[in-house]
Amino acid sequence: MDLAVQLSYFAAAVLFIIGLKAMSSPVTARRGVMWAGVGMVIATVATLFHPSVEGVSNIVLIFIAIVIGGGFAWYTAIKVKMTEMPQMVAVYNGLGGGSAGAIAAVSLLQGARAADDTGVATQMGSDVAVLALLGGVIGSVAFSGSMIAWAKLDERFKKSTLVENHQWWNVGLAVLTLLLAVWVYHTGSGFPILLFFIAALALGIFITVPIGGADMPVVISLFNALTGLAVGFKGYVLGNLALIIAGTVVGAAGMLLTFLMAKAMNRSLANILFSGFGAAPAAAQSDEEGEMREVGPEDGAYMMAYADRVIIVPGYGLAVAQAQHKLWEMVELLHKHDVDVKFAIHPVAGRMPGHMNVLLAEAGVPYDMIFDMDEINEEFEGTDVVLIIGANDVVNPAAREDEASPIYGMPILNVDYAENVLVVKRGRGAGFSGVENKLFLRDNTRMVFGDAQKVVGEMVQTVKGM
């Protein structure tokens, strides 16, 4: 039976890697996650026959915990709206980190009980003890940090500092956690273990609070990688190769994903983690002359219907207004007028890289009509109309032209090279970053003021009546 359990873990590890590999293309991704799901079920069922799982009461507890935890997660996962996906990913990730932390607590308590004042390390072996402590810290930080990330993305928590001299508190807590870890290592009692976990949880909170909401997806990705690493360490502590392999694969993949995301925002990871203090840039007042030219939704609709080529640039404002379904209706109508329509997506549109793609997919937009910035940026020149909905900073030419601008150097969509630009926007104010957008003052730009849902609805009516 033991060999059968080990072989099941092996099969699960293979299925995880195949599943992740399949996620590199939208054609195979769904099959991939299903394979990984099969692997998860095999590993979980096999563990019920694991030689060290014994005692009827514990097995009953295992069943109850799986039913409650799994059932609750299934319910929330079915209910969550696509616009709220980033914070949901943060929550599930935090739960995994919390689980890794709790396993570390059980292992350390067992070590302490058996050690009886001779030191946890002598009982567990020093390498295992160190990895248990490391996994405990990382898992706890990922847990409490992810919960703060969720609260920030959900706009329940907006503070950027808890105390004066926040940075020093971070350093102090990190040192304290380390000292407590040393204490746990050398004693055999439960009290230092308790203090150690409290300090580690507080550390996760203090690290995450100063980081701005816009940077949060990168931080979630980092915590995702850290949870993977903590799971890998747990695998070592428990002598379970499936955990080592799955955790490490996720750890490495997550680190790479984190760097890719930071790169898309033209920021370094260190910059995101340590510069959140009062990061709001002083709104650079531009001396650009000119004024915004306003047109109604009907005029905008006519421009697009008589165009040959239209590119649509959707932003988070579109998703908030829930206008993605109406937009797709309009695109289908434009197709009937023989207009070539494409979608252009900036890597950081939405709340998380790739989030905008998910929102458009929800509305039924086929993924082969959606193009990344690098694929489409040269096509704006020669395009008749660009329709921008609820996006601001990612189309601001100041990032390319104005060295004094806070967003200078960020890669943007070159929409200003198009013949005509239509901007759907709720008001005349500056965008999310507080930077004024000179695009709105250009000769070839027309503003359509109003709620995205309402404006696109009127455009649909106009095109229908043509």
Added chain:
Amino acid sequence: MIEVGGIVALYVFMLAAVAGYEVIARVPVILHTPLMSGSNFIHGIVVVGAMVALGVAETPLEQLIGFVAVLLGAANAVGGYVVTERMLEMFKSSKKEDG
């Protein structure tokens, strides 16, 4: 139980890290959100470790913490799977094909 010696575990660790890097290196931005959620699901395997930890728990305190570990791990795995599947289900090509 197959014993995992320190140096063997180190080899496994290194190879798994390389595999993780290689597997993800060429993923397009379009799939970054589902991928993050999908890799999140995979570290839900921690539930297996939690089951073992609870399985060998002896004192009530160990049982309580082990119970929490299994509960959180199961929630991680199930929630991660369902949201990933929900997102990927929506991705469709404009060319009609069965898949």
